[in-house]
Amino acid sequence: MPHLALYRKYRSQTFGDLVGQTQVVKTLSAALAGGRISHAYLFVGPRGTGKTSSARILAKALNCVNGPTAEPCNECHICTSITSGLCPDVLEMDAASEAGVDEVRGHIINTAAYSPMSARFKVFIIDEVHDLSSKAFDALLKTIEEPPAHVVFILATTEFTKVPVTIRSRCQKYEFHRGSVKDILHRLEHVVAAENIEIDRPALLAIARMADGGYRDALTLLEQAAVLSEGRITLQGLQTQLGIMEEERVDSLLEAALSGNAGELLMLADEAVQSGKEPRQILEGLLRRLSELTYALYGTDLLEGLDPERKAANHALAARIGAQNLLRFRSVVADAFREVRDVGLPRLWLEVVLLRLLPTEPAPQATAPEPARERATTPPPRQQAKPAQREATQPPQTAEKKVSVSSSVPPSDLATRWEGVVRGLVDRFPSAGKTLSGTRLVDVEGKTAIVEIGNEFQYNKVVKGQKAAEMQETIRLAFVEAVGDEAWTIRYVLGRTEREDPGPVAVELPQQGEVLAKSVEEIFEVTPE
Missing domain, CATH: 1.10.8.60 (Helicase, Ruva Protein; domain 3)
Incomplete structure (x- = not known):
């Protein structure tokens, strides 16, 4: 007897065998018991969730000698022939390989007109129906819209939005969910x-x-x-x-990133690659582990069957990493996982991705104050006109004023750390980092840092954009991490430089013709011949 794959051997044969699709089973069973049979069904859901199996069970329920019934016997000649795929009145078509209009006409339209040979209904099962061409959908539309009384269509798809609305509106839709x-x-x-x-x-x-x-x-x-x-x-x-990443190796990578040990992080990554792991597998292992730790941090029991000791270890590691770092790690790794397929040197690129997981370090403080910081603390005595600023909720105010700080952090150090925050955001969160390019910390009120944005477009993006709240929180968390005090907040002001009017500028126009001759006569005291 030839070997049969496990997923085929243990394919569900009755509605009672379907796991995790209670809503589908309940609705279809009630409809069959009440004799409310539709001419077209659309099964929607991820791969491997039972759409095709349910289509075959529905075909048996409609054509069983005891039916239509919600519980086909699986013993009559109709049920057994459908199970073995030999029933002439149940036709399956894979739209992924038979997507053209000729296949639709030959397999469906021309066949639908004939009555069933032995069954009660002629059932057409079209898998991956979204792969049909537009002409094939047009050819199918008329038959689905007004099918013969003995025809039932069962369409299955993993991409509901790719199915034309004209087809969707003529089918009963059933959604299949991923299994827990x-x-x-x-x-x-x-x-x-x-x-x-x-x-x-x-x-x-x-x-x-x-x-x-x-x-x-x-x-x-x-x-x-x-x-x-x-x-x-x-x-x-x-x-x-x-080729699965070992949990211990993934945890070691996370620990090295959390401690800021770049050398150990690169060494562990190299060991993983040398052991046969592809960069994509390493990133996938990190994503899965970070997801598990996120659930552990918030006390959600996602995985049944974990022993108490392992649950406690997961929670301890998640608490040590912290919610903020977990979110940052997942964001960096998820972006990298999406881009890995387009990278020419994935191994070298993986090293850059892992280094982005390291905590952001504040920029080193310069030995002499820079001009920008001097302006942020004390305005130059020769400056006459000051920038006029306006804020989203306050009237215009001047940004160039003396800094009054109640924090223990020196103002010049805050300005330096702000510059480091901006540089760090460019690598970790490019959208926020580029938006803050050219900004500077100009004042401090208590534990509120006042940041001047000189460009109105950038200001509107940070303060009034669709994702303004999310961006502001990302920036604040980065600043808090650099300062080391969670009580800090940030207020943004728009700076617009007012320049002194230089007044009219004299322009010397060229002299031509008689005017030029007269000027020569007057200057050189000669008379033209």
């Missing part, structure tokens, strides 16, 4: 028991997490691990076989 780690874990436990597979629970939990909500992906990973392993499947063996 808990549901996938229970399904894996059932298959492991039925197949007599020996596997440690941490390894089974790792497979459930890697499946990312897909039941088919989970069974495929389990089968791959069972084939490659020699004996019992362990977590360490699973990580080696499937």
Whole structure:
């Protein structure tokens, strides 16, 4: 007997077998029990969540000799032929490979006119329907709009928005959701028991997490691990076989980044690459671990089956990293993960990404005050006109005034640290960093830093933009990190330089013709011939 993949062997055969799709099962069962059968269904959801399996179950429910019924018998010749894929009245079409108008006309439109050969309904199952061409959709539209009484369409797609509105409006839509780690874990436990597979629970939990909500992906990973392993499947063996970043190695990277140890961080990254991990796998491991630590920090039990000792360790590490650093780490790694496929030298680029995780250090203080800081503290005596400023909530005021600071941090040091914050934001948060380019800290009131923005466009982006609140909080957190005091806030003012009117400028015009001759006569006391 030929080998059958686990995801095919354990495909759901009844609505009761579907895991994690309670809302779909309940609605379809009620409709079948009440005889309310639609001519077109649209199943929407991520890959591996049971859309095609549900389509086949629905086809059996409609055509079972005891039906239409919500519980097909799976024993009659109709049910068994549909299960084996041999029923002539249930036609499946993969739009990913048969997307043209000719295929639609040949397989569907010309066939729909004929009555079923042995079943009650002729059912057309079109998988990945969004891949059909526009002409194919046009050809299909008329048949879906006014199908024969014996025809039922079941369309499945992972990208609902790519299906034309004219098709969507003529179908009953059912949404399939990703499976939770808990549901996938229970399904894996059932298959492991039925197949007599020996596997440690941490390894089974790792497979459930890697499946990312897909039941088919989970069974495929389990089968791959069972084939490659020699004996019992362990977590360490699973990580080696499937190229998963070890949790201890990921934690070491995070610890090195948190402590600011750039040398150790680069050494750990090099060791991971030398062990066979691709930069994309390293970034994926960091993302998954950071997600787990975020849930642990806020006390959410995302993963069922973790022993208390490991839960406590996760919470301790998350608390040590802190919410602010977790958010920053996830932002940097997520951006890098999105861009890694377009990078020519991913290994060298990975080093730059990891260095961005290091804490921002304040710029070193100069031995002599710079002119910009002198202006921020004491205006030059020869300056006559002062910049006029206006603020979003206050009347115009002058920014060039003496700084009154109640903080223990010297004003000149605050100005220097602000410059360091701006430079750090350019690397960590380019949008905020570029917006603050050219700004300067001009005054301090208590623990409120007053920052002057000389460009009106930049000012409006920081104060009035759609993401102004989010950007201001990002900037404040960076400034607080540089100063070391969470009580600091920032107020932004718009600076506009008023220059003295230089007055009219005399312009000497050229002399020509008789005027030029007269001038020559007067200057050189000669008479022209």
